[in-house]
Amino acid sequence: MTTEGSPLVWKPEWQALREHQAALTDTHMRALFRDDPERFHRFSIQAAGLRLDYSKNRINHDTLPLLTALARACGLPDATEAMFSGTAINNTENRPALHTALRAAAGSDIRVSGENIVPEVQATLDRMESFVERVHGGELTGFRGDTLTDIVSIGIGGSYLGPRMITEALKPLAREGIRCHYVANIDGTDISEVLRQVRPETTLFLVQSKSFSTQETLANSQLARQWLRDNGASDTDLGHHFVAVTANAAAAREFGIHDDAIFPMWDWVGGRYSLWSAIGLPIALTLGMDHFRRLLAGARAMDNHFRHAPLQDNMPVVMALLGVWYVNFWGADSHTILTYDEYLKNLPNHLQQLDMESNGKRVDRDGRPVDYATGPVIWGGVGANGQHAYHQLLHQGTVLSPADFIIPLNSHNPVANHHATLFANCLAQSQALMQGKTEDEARTELQDQGLPADEVDRLAPHKVVPGNKPSNTLVFDKASPETIGALVALYEHRTFVQGVIWNLNSFDQWGVELGKQLGKPILQQLNEGITDVALDSSTAGLMKLFRGE
Numbered sequence: 001m002t003t004e005g006s007p008l009v010w011k012p013e014w015q016a017l018r019e020h021q022a023a024l025t026d027t028h029m030r031a032l033f034r035d036d037p038e039r040f041h042r043f044s045i046q047a048a049g050l051r052l053d054y055s056k057n058r059i060n061h062d063t064l065p066l067l068t069a070l071a072r073a074c075g076l077p078d079a080t081e082a083m084f085s086g087t088a089i090n091n092t093e094n095r096p097a098l099h100t101a102l103r104a105a106a107g108s109d110i111r112v113s114g115e116n117i118v119p120e121v122q123a124t125l126d127r128m129e130s131f132v133e134r135v136h137g138g139e140l141t142g143f144r145g146d147t148l149t150d151i152v153s154i155g156i157g158g159s160y161l162g163p164r165m166i167t168e169a170l171k172p173l174a175r176e177g178i179r180c181h182y183v184a185n186i187d188g189t190d191i192s193e194v195l196r197q198v199r200p201e202t203t204l205f206l207v208q209s210k211s212f213s214t215q216e217t218l219a220n221s222q223l224a225r226q227w228l229r230d231n232g233a234s235d236t237d238l239g240h241h242f243v244a245v246t247a248n249a250a251a252a253r254e255f256g257i258h259d260d261a262i263f264p265m266w267d268w269v270g271g272r273y274s275l276w277s278a279i280g281l282p283i284a285l286t287l288g289m290d291h292f293r294r295l296l297a298g299a300r301a302m303d304n305h306f307r308h309a310p311l312q313d314n315m316p317v318v319m320a321l322l323g324v325w326y327v328n329f330w331g332a333d334s335h336t337i338l339t340y341d342e343y344l345k346n347l348p349n350h351l352q353q354l355d356m357e358s359n360g361k362r363v364d365r366d367g368r369p370v371d372y373a374t375g376p377v378i379w380g381g382v383g384a385n386g387q388h389a390y391h392q393l394l395h396q397g398t399v400l401s402p403a404d405f406i407i408p409l410n411s412h413n414p415v416a417n418h419h420a421t422l423f424a425n426c427l428a429q430s431q432a433l434m435q436g437k438t439e440d441e442a443r444t445e446l447q448d449q450g451l452p453a454d455e456v457d458r459l460a461p462h463k464v465v466p467g468n469k470p471s472n473t474l475v476f477d478k479a480s481p482e483t484i485g486a487l488v489a490l491y492e493h494r495t496f497v498q499g500v501i502w503n504l505n506s507f508d509q510w511g512v513e514l515g516k517q518l519g520k521p522i523l524q525q526l527n528e529g530i531t532d533v534a535l536d537s538s539t540a541g542l543m544k545l546f547r548g549e
């Protein structure tokens with residue numbers, strides 16, 4: 001029976017999951033592991049160089065079939081095909097969401113308005129390649145003929161987080177002699193700190209903006225242009241120092257960027273999904289185009305897995321459904337990303353935008369308010385640092401925040417016994433979250449320390465760790481362009497699947513517009529020293545403070 005089209009919480013598959021959750025409420029994961037020694041093998045998936053262990057979840061043999069039944073009832077297979085084939089699934093902007101076309105095989109045929117877009121994607125990659133080679137080969141120089149040594153990428157949101165995260169994730173592969181810096185914020189500190197580190201004659205600015213109308217990016221680009229002028233560059237010289245990646249070539253031209261230095265973006269790519277396009281230029285310039293192409297290949301391997309693997313063996317689908325399981329049936333409203341890889345320290349930031357801007361929605365695709373929870377708060381950080389900070393809350397707090405542990409089997413920096421120690425820490429955390437410590441165990445421990453009975457009574461409750469806290473562990477051999485590409489694509493598809501279940505448009509972001517709209521008159525009033533009498537007293541009071549009134 002298909003129940004596609006009926007409101008989500010009325011679907012029998014949803015009701016079946018509710019009943020299943022009720023039946024599992026008192027089951028502790030400790031018991032599940034004790035009763036099934038095969039749990040690790042049973043609940044694990046390998047794909048595109050990644051291995052997912054999802055055995056430390058509140059699931060038994062019935063859970064995945066029930067969750068995948070919900071996915072089918074929500075039309076997931078058709079929705080997936082619609083995304084890959086270029087249907088305008090972004091229905092509020094009437095556009096496809098074709099980030100997968102950016103990494104599709106060269107001979108693919110993916111049509112937008114009847115036209116195959118793959119040749120243009122491939123031509124842009126070739127243009128990027130020759131540009132990168134000309135920079136690396138010293139053919140493109142600064143206005144005094146110097147080799148370009150520093151790239152300053154100016155962009156924010158999706159035009160910043162992805163490239164920054166990837167260049168950091170693959171830092172061991174970075175080329176000698178070229179440094180990449182990022183400026184995103186309108187806080188003057190951001191650009192000032194970067195400009196202090198670079199020289200005008202050897203710096204190339206990349207203006208990264210799909211719209212070429214983002215306030216922060218334009219203001220920082222204008223400031224960079226002025227800085228070059230102040231340092232002796234003529235208007236003609238500026239052409240040596242600016243490149244734009246944008247879907248708004250006219251605005252880039254107006255800014256003074258030459259046509260041959262403007263790389264295209266397309267409205268069928270969302271900003272937070274755009275690192276695979278020319279927005280990835282900082283990646284290609286830092287790591288080389290061969291590594292950039294390998295990154296795309298890794299993402300493509302994950303795309304193929306996602307598109308073709310059965311739902312129950314499908315890594316992004318399983319991770320997405322487990323997320324739905326906790327958000328909608330166990331009351332979780334956050335999800336934790338714990339990267340046990342220093343180079344992946346920016347991954348939580350990228351995933352925050354990817355997931356929270358995609359699924360932080362309150363109405364469904366048809367504009368009806370939802371009566372179920374949607375995207376959780378995504379947060380996280382790097383292990384083991386977090387263990388000495390916020391893991392306390394994960395272990396004993398009242399919040400349920402399922403965690404993804406992400407760790408390579410091998411380190412790029414295999415010093416002393418560090419990687420084994422890091423790995424042990426990672427395993428100990430997921431084990432502690434799963435098994436916890438019972439009151440009996442806490443009491444025995446205290447008694448073994450020789451404490452008197454009243455002290456044992458007093459301290460035991462503080463030492464109890466409830467456990468039964470869910471986590472996934474994602475491992476891969478060593479961070480490579482392919483594994484990192486696959487990892488990021490995995491989370492993109494996880495986000496997409498959840499959007500399908502929740503019947504959201506995961507590809508618009510109207511919520512961010514209001515702040516931009518309100519910001520304009522506030523800035524004008526701050527500059528002009530006028531306060532709108534109709535303003536709320538908080539905003540008016542703070543404006544007066546800023547102006548020193």
Ligand SMILES: O=P(O)(O)OC[C@H]1O[C@H](O)[C@H](O)[C@@H](O)[C@@H]1O
Nearest residue numbers: 157158159209210211214271512
């Ligand atoms: O690339 P741009 O057009 O400059 O946009 C940069 C970012 O700003 C916007 O406010 C959106 O919320 C983001 O999705 C976008 O990635």
